[in-house]
Amino acid sequence: MATVRAAERELMDRLPEGALMQRAAAGLAVSCAELLGRVYGARVVLLVGSGDNGGDALYAGARLARRGAGVAAVLLSPDRAHPGGLAALRAAGGRVSQDALRDLGRADLVVDGIVGIGGRGGLRPEAAELARAARESAIVVAVDLPSGVDADTGEVRGDAVRADATVTFGAYKPGLLIDPARERAGALRLVDIGLDPPATADVEALQHADVAELLPRPAAESDKYRRGVVGVVAGSARYPGAAVLAVAGALRGGAGAVRYVGPAADAxxxxxxxxxxxxxxxxxxxxxxxxxxxxxxxxESGALEEVLAADVPVLVDADGLRFLSADQVRRRTAGTLLTPHAGEAAALLGRARAEVEAARLATVRELAARYGATVLLKGSTTLVADPDVSVPVRVNPTGTGWLATAGSGDVLSGVTGSLLAAGLVPRDAGAVGAYLHGLAARRAAGPEGAPIVASEVAGQLAAAWGSVVG
Structure with missing residues (x-):
């Protein structure tokens, strides 16, 4: 976020005073109009704090008022409301609310401009009450990010706005991409305000073109061994299905062959x-x-020591994580990728699961640093962290809640391990594997969304791969 703030300051220095806010307000007003469908006669309430987000909301409200909307501004800090924005709203026919709860109860759309990206901690009680009232009756649009969430980490420390849509400016903020804040942001809309993308970022998300460039492709002279062989140690007499699902993912992950070692060979x-x-x-x-x-x-942990002693990349998942020590991983010379879910991450760090889920970005970075390994933290937002803290954490943009089904992590381990065998470094393998896994799940669930099982996710991996490179 420091790089985004620096880019904004540099741009403001090059533009006439107020021009950047006007650009943001114009994009915000367009998004609000699209969500309303019909602006004339619509009732809009602005929740206005003392910062620039409040100014954005006021100028956007003025634009909507000029198009015939009835716009009322609730000023949480009347003495510190943006003077230019407030004057523009009044000149356009908008008003300052004298009864916030009454106006909110009648609103068609509420604009959250309470606090901006510099806000820390949850909302104050008065603002929290207004946010709850807005949610009960109207479409809620957040300015830049929902008030009360941490822009840098995605953490939510107290009450926060729950938006139907968030209109953000110039660049996506980490808090819009990482839960628990992400699910409070609703649909994301990025407004181009002329901001130069920062050269470095704390968080990044791969897109189709990035994944297509990383995917392994066989050359004319390739054979199954040159394409890579992935070994899979999975399953047991009690859980033979885990072996089947991990192999299913591995077979579709880009390597030329899969070796299975374990008691579920017949299955x-x-x-x-x-x-x-x-x-x-x-x-x-x-x-x-x-x-x-x-x-x-x-x-059955006996094979773990042998696998970790091999001079090839190793992915450790699920039950394997229970027997893992940081010293074992740090002694390795080849790459290591750990793929815990929140409960497993909590066990590795000696924390409560709730602590991990509340601070996913900090958790994945701490795990990567402690183990000296790349870590893929599974969950509502999947994160991939390199042990080098200067390297951005990758957020997977393709996940879906339908992936919360038994065995889906086994499929992810297989496809990601296959990408390692095909030559991708652990960070790329983890990010690409999660990307394909999410796409496959979305295809399996269908356009309307429906329950899926892990084997259906594996069955859609080839189609997901084709959609990326096609």
Missing amino acids: VLARFPETLVHAGPPDKAGRVQSWVIGPGIGD
């Missing part, structure tokens, strides 16, 4: 006869370019 071969199987141990199974270990292995 794996019955579903995927192209798999190379071995009874074990892993170091006797044949050459691989990466290992995936952990899904469904239960208490």
Whole structure:
């Protein structure tokens, strides 16, 4: 966020006074009009704080008032409201509310301009009451980000606005991409205000073009071994399905072959006869370019030490994480990718799960630093962190709530491990694997969204891959 603030200051220095705010207000007003459908006769309430977000809201309200909307401004700090914005609103026919709760109860749309990206902590009681009242009866549009959320981390420390849409300016803020703040932002709309994208960022999200460039593609002379072989240690007598799902993901992840080691070989071969199987141990199974270990292995931890001793990238997931120590990982010379969900991350750090879910960005960075490994933190927003703190954390933009289903993490481990075998570094493999996994889940769920199972996600991976490169 420091880079965004610096870019905004540099742009303001080059523009006439107030020009940047007018650009933001124009984009905000257009978005509000689109959400209303019909502006003339609509009732709009502005929740106005003392900062620039309040000024944006007032100038946008003036534009809507000139188009025939009835606009009332609720001033939370009347003595510090933006004077130019307030004068513009009044000149356009808008008014200052004398009964905030009554106006909110009649509103068609409410604009949240209470606090901006510099806000810290939750809303004060008066503002929290207004935010709750707005949510009960109207469409809520946040200016730049919902008031009460942390722009830098996505954390929510107290009451915060829950918006139907957020209109943000110049660049996406980390708090708009990371839960728990993300789910309070609603639909995101980015307004171009002429801001030069920062050269560096704390958080980034891959797009189709980025993923297409990273995906491995076989050359004319490739054979299955040159494309990479991924080894999978997964499943047990109790959880044979975990092995089947991890192999399903691995077969569709870009490597040329999959070696399976474990007690679920019969189940794996019955579903995927192209798999190379071995009874074990892993170091006797044949050459691989990466290992995936952990899904469904239960208490069978004996193979973990052998896999970690291999001089190839290793992905550790699920049950494998229960037996892992930071010293084991730090001794490795090849890359390591850990893929915990929030509960597993909490166990690795000795924290409560709620603490992890409330501070996902801080958690993934701490795990990566402590273990000296790349960490993919699964969940409502999947994050991928490099152990080098100067490298931006990647946020996966393709996830869906329908992925909260048994076995979906096993599929993700397989496809990501296959990408490691095909030559991607752990950070790229994690981000690309999560991207394809999310796309596949969306395809499986359909355009309207419907319950899915993990095997359906695996079945859609090829189509997801094709949609990226096509």
